[in-house]
Amino acid sequence: xxxxxxxxxxxxxxxxxxxxxxxxxxxxxxxxxxxxxxxxxxxxxxxxxxxxxxxxxxxxxxxxxxxxxxxxxxxxxxxxxxxxxxxxxxxxxxxxxxxxxxxxxxxxxxxxxxxxxxxxxxxxxxxxxxxxxxxxxxxxxxxxxxxxxxxxxxxxxxxxxxxxxxxxxxxxxxxxxxxxxxxxxxxxxxxxxxxxxxxxxxxxxxxxxxxxxxxxxxxxxxxxxxxxxxxxxxxxxxxxxxxxxxxxxxx
Amino acid sequence: xxxxxxxxxxxxxxxxxxxxxxxxxxxxxxxxxxxxxxxxxxxxxxxxxxxxxxxxxxxxxxxxxxxxxxxxxxxxxxxxxxxxxxxxxxxxxxxxxxxxxxxxxxxxxxxxxxxxxxxxxxxxxxxxxxxxxxxxxxxxxxxxxxxxxxxxxxxxxxxxxxxxxxxxxxxxxxxxxxxxxxxxxxxxxxxxxxxxxxxxxxxxxxxxxxxxxxxxxxxxxxxxxxxxxxxxxxxxxxxxxxxxxxxxxxxxxxxxxxxxxxxxxxxxxxxxxxxxxxxxxxxxxxx
Numbered sequence: 151x152x153x154x155x156x157x158x159x160x161x162x163x164x165x166x167x168x169x170x171x172x173x174x175x176x177x178x179x180x181x182x183x184x185x186x187x188x189x190x191x192x193x194x195x196x197x198x199x200x201x202x203x204x205x206x207x208x209x210x211x212x213x214x215x216x217x218x219x220x221x222x223x224x225x226x227x228x229x230x231x232x233x234x235x236x237x238x239x240x241x242x243x244x245x246x247x248x249x250x251x252x253x254x255x256x257x258x259x260x261x262x263x264x265x266x267x268x269x270x271x272x273x274x275x276x277x278x279x280x281x282x283x284x285x286x287x288x289x290x291x292x293x294x295x296x297x298x299x300x301x302x303x304x305x306x307x308x309x310x311x312x313x314x315x316x317x318x319x320x321x322x323x324x325x326x327x328x329x330x331x332x333x334x335x336x337x338x339x340x341x342x343x344x345x346x347x348x349x350x351x352x353x354x355x356x357x358x359x360x361x362x363x364x365x366x367x368x369x370x371x372x373x374x375x376x377x378x379x380x381x382x383x384x385x386x387x388x389x390x391x392x393x394x395x396x397x398x399x400x401x
Numbered sequence: 402x403x404x405x406x407x408x409x410x411x412x413x414x415x416x417x418x419x420x421x422x423x424x425x426x427x428x429x430x431x432x433x434x435x436x437x438x439x440x441x442x443x444x445x446x447x448x449x450x451x452x453x454x455x456x457x458x459x460x461x462x463x464x465x466x467x468x469x470x471x472x473x474x475x476x477x478x479x480x481x482x483x484x485x486x487x488x489x490x491x492x493x494x495x496x497x498x499x500x501x502x503x504x505x506x507x508x509x510x511x512x513x514x515x516x517x518x519x520x521x522x523x524x525x526x527x528x529x530x531x532x533x534x535x536x537x538x539x540x541x542x543x544x545x546x547x548x549x550x551x552x553x554x555x556x557x558x559x560x561x562x563x564x565x566x567x568x569x570x571x572x573x574x575x576x577x578x579x580x581x582x583x584x585x586x587x588x589x590x591x592x593x594x595x596x597x598x599x600x601x602x603x604x605x606x607x608x609x610x611x612x613x614x615x616x617x618x619x620x621x622x623x624x625x626x627x628x629x630x631x632x633x634x635x636x637x638x639x640x641x642x643x644x645x646x647x648x649x650x651x652x653x654x655x656x657x658x659x660x661x662x663x664x665x666x667x668x669x670x671x672x673x674x675x676x677x678x679x680x681x682x683x684x685x686x687x688x
Contacts, residue, residue, distance in 0.1 A: 299508035302478045305496040307522030307573055317521070321512045398512045400555040 186368045191375065194368035203357065204376065211346065211353040214270055215338045218277025222338075223331055226282040230289025230327070231319055234296075247286060255280030255337070259345045273345050273353070280341045281334035288330020292323030325399070328392045335388055339381045423451035424609050425475065425577065430484035432470055444470045446634035448484070457603065457610040459624035459643075461617065461669060463676035467635030468613045472579050475611065476502050488577070498526060501575035505582040507562040509554040515541060515565050516550040522573040540568040543602065560591040567599070571606060580612045584619070593650075596623060600647050617666045621645075622653060629668045632675040641665055 168188055174180055175187035186194075198204040233240040258279060262272040296319045304314045346355025354377050361370040432445040444467040452458050460468040473479045475486055477496040486493045488500070509518050516537055523533035541550050544564040554562055563583060570578065583599075584592040596619060603610065614620050620627045621643045629638045643661055645652050652658050 297508065299504045299506065300510060302473075302476070302496065303502065303504070303508045303510075303569075304521070304525075305478070306476060306498060306500055306502055306575075307569075308498045308525035313525075318510070321510070324512070398553045398555065 183365070183367055186371060190368045191371040194366075195372035195376070198369055198372055204373065207352050207354055207357045207373075208376070208380075210270070211342055211355070214273040214346075214353065215277060215342045217270075218274045218341075219281055219334060219338045221274070221278040222281035222285050222334055225278075226285025226330070226334075227289045227320075227323075227327060229282075230286040230291075230330075231293045231315065231323060233286070233290045234293035234323075235315060235319060240290075243286075247283060251283055251287075255341055256344050259348050262345075263349050268349050268351060273342065273350070276345050277338050277341045281338050284330045284333040284337065285327070286330075288333075289323050289327045292326030292330075293319050295326070296322030325396055328395065332385070332388055332392070335384060336381070339377065339384075343377060422453075424454045424456075424489055425450075425452040425611070426485075426487040427451070427471070427475070428485045428487070430471070430474060430481060430486060432467065432474060432479070432482065434470070443634040445474075446636050448635065448637055450628055450637055450640075452609060452611065455607045455609055457612065457623060457625045459612045459614055459620035459627045460630060461614060461620045461627050461665065462630030462635065463632050463669065463673040464615060465633050465676055465679075466630045466672065467633060468615075468630050469581050471635065472502075472581050472611060472613050475577075476500055476579050498522070498573050499575055500577045500579055501570035501573060502579040502581065503563070503566050503570050503583045505585045507554070507559075507566045507586075509562055509566055509569070511554050514551050514553055515546055515557070518554070518565055519569045519572050522569060526573055536572055540572045543571070543605075544568040544598070558591075559587045560595060563587065563595060564598070567602070571602065571608075574606075575608065577609045577611070580610065582613050582615070585614070585616075592619070597650055599623065604647075617669060618653070618662050621658065621662050621665060622647070627665055629665060630672070632672040632679065638672070639668060641668075 171185070172188045175182060175185050175190075182190075195204070229239075229243060233243055255276065258276055259272075262276045262279075266272040266275055300318050300322065301314050304318045305311070309317055342353070343355040343358070346353035347359045348355075350356040354373055358370055358373045358377075361367075361373065427448055427450040430445055430448045431443065434442045434444040436442070448467075448471060450458075460471060462468045470479065474481055475488075475493065477493045477500070481493060510521065513521065519537040519540055520533055523536060528536070538547075538550070541547055544567055546561060546564055546568065549557065549561065554565065557565065563586075567583070584595050587595060600623065610624075612620070612623060622645070625642070625644050627641045627643050629641065630636065631638045641661070641664070643665075645658060645661075
C-alpha cells in the first residue's frame with residue numbers, strides 16, 4: 151500500500167471517534183452542554199479564527215512556550231554537558247536536579263506568579279524551570295556516554311580540551327539530548343495551559359477557562375482541540391527534524 | 402600512484418635525518434591503574450624502550466599486560482607519573498599532532514562522513530579549505546576508499562572503517578603512528594589484507610610506528626622489532642629483531658619466518674598462561 155494510504159489507515163480510529171462524537175451528541179445521548187456536537191465545535195472554531203480571538207491568544211501562548219522552551223534548551227544543554235564533563239559541576243548541580251525532578255512543576259505556578267506577576271514572565275519562567283530538567287538530564291546522560299577514544303582522537307588531531315566539548319561531546323550527546331528536548335516540548339504545553347488556566351489574561355489556557363466559565367462550550371472545545379492538534383503537530387515536526395539531525399546513525 | 406602525495410609537506414622529507422638517535426625514549430616508566438572501585442593495580446613496572454626514527458616496533462603481550470596503557474602514555478592521554486617519556490628529546494605533556502593514533506574500534510566520528518572525518522584534523526591544523534579538501538581526497542584514494550567519501554561510518558564495513566581511521570590519522574602527517582590493536586576487530590581475511598595495506602602505505606609515507614597487538618604472526622610480519630611484554634605488571638621481557646622482506650606476503654610461509662614466530666610464541670606463551678590463570682583466580686575471587 152502507498153505511504154499516504156498507510157498514514158490514512160493509521161488515523162482511521164480518529165475519524166471513527168469524530169463520527170461517534172457527532173452521532174452521540176446529535177441524537178441527544180449526552181447533554182449538549184457536556185458535549186456539543188463536533189459540527190457545532192467546528193463552527194465555533196471558525197468564528198474564533200474570524201474574530202481573531204484564537205490567533206491573538208494563540209500567538210501569546212506560543213510566544214510563552216517558545217521562549218520558555220528555548221531558554222530551557224540553552225541552559226539545560228550547557229548545564230548537562232558541563233555536569234558530565236567537569237565533576238565539581240556535577241557535585242554541585244545533581245542533588246538540586248534530584249530534588250526538583252519529582253516535583254510536579256505546576257506546584258510552582260503560584261511561586262512564579264509571586265515573583266513575576268500575571269503576565270508573560272511568570273509563564274516563561276515556569277516553562278523554563280520545568281523543561282530544563284529533562285533537557286539537562288538528557289544532555290548529561292548523552293555527554294557521559296561519549297567515547298573516550300573519540301575525545302582522544304580529536305585531541306591528537308589538534309583540538310584543545312575545551313574544543314572537544316563542542317566537536318565531540320556535544321554531537322555524542324545529541325541523540326539523548328534530542329530525546330530530552332522532546333519530553334520538554336510536551337511538558338511545555340502542559341505547563342503553558344495549566345498556568346494560563348489558573349492566572350492569565352490571555353493565552354489558550356485563559357481562553358479555555360474563560361469560555362468554559364461563561365458556558366460557551368462549543369468554543370471551549372474548539373480551543374481544546376486546537377491545543378491538542380498543535381501539540382501533536384509540534385511533536386511530529388520535531389521528530390522529522392530529529393530524524394534529519396541523526397541521519398548518520400545506523401539505518 | 403598520485404604524485405600529489407609525494408609533494409605534500411612531510412611526505413617529501415624521506416631522506417633526511419635517517420641517522421638521528423632514538424625518537425622515542427621511554428625510561429623507567431611505572432603506571433598505577435586506579436579503578437573507581439577496588440584496589441590499585443600496577444599496570445606497568447619499570448618499562449624502558451627506545452624507538453628509532455621510522456622504526457616499526459610491535460608491543461606484544463597477553464591481554465591486560467599494559468601494552469595499550471604504554472601506548473596511551475606515549476600518546477599523552479594518560480599522565481606519566483614515574484619515569485619519563487621523551488619524544489625527540491622533549492617530555493610528553495598531553496596529546497599532540499606529532500603523534501597520531503588508530504584505535505581497535507576505529508573511533509571515527511559517527512556523525513561525520515568519511516571525508517568529514519579526514520577533514521576534521523586538517524581543519525584543526527588550520528589548513529586552508531581548498532588545500533585540505535584536496536588532501537582529504539588524496540588520502541581517501543591512498544586507502545582505496547574513493548567513491549565512499551560521502552558515506553557515514555555506520556554504512557561501512559569494519560575494514561573500511563579502519564581504512565578511514567588510518568587515512569584520517571595519516572592526513573595530518575604525524576611523525577609517530579600509534580596503533581592500538583588496529584586490526585583486532587576485523588575478520589581474519591580483512592586483517593590479512595589490512596596488514597599488507599598498512600605496509601604498502603608505510604613504505605610510501607614512512608613513519609615511526611608503535612603497534613600494539615597480541616597476534617604473534619602479525620607482530621613478526623609487520624615490525625622491525627618486537628617488544629615482548631610480560632603479564633601484569635607489564636614489563637618488557639625481551640626485544641626480538643624481526644626484520645623481514647615485507648614486499649612479499651609469501652614470506653609468511655618461509656622457514657625463517659615460521660621459526661621466528663615460534664621463537665616469540667614460546668616467549669609469550671608463559672605470559673599468556675599466567676595472565677589466564679590470574680583471570681580465572683580473579684573470577685573465583687568474585688564468586
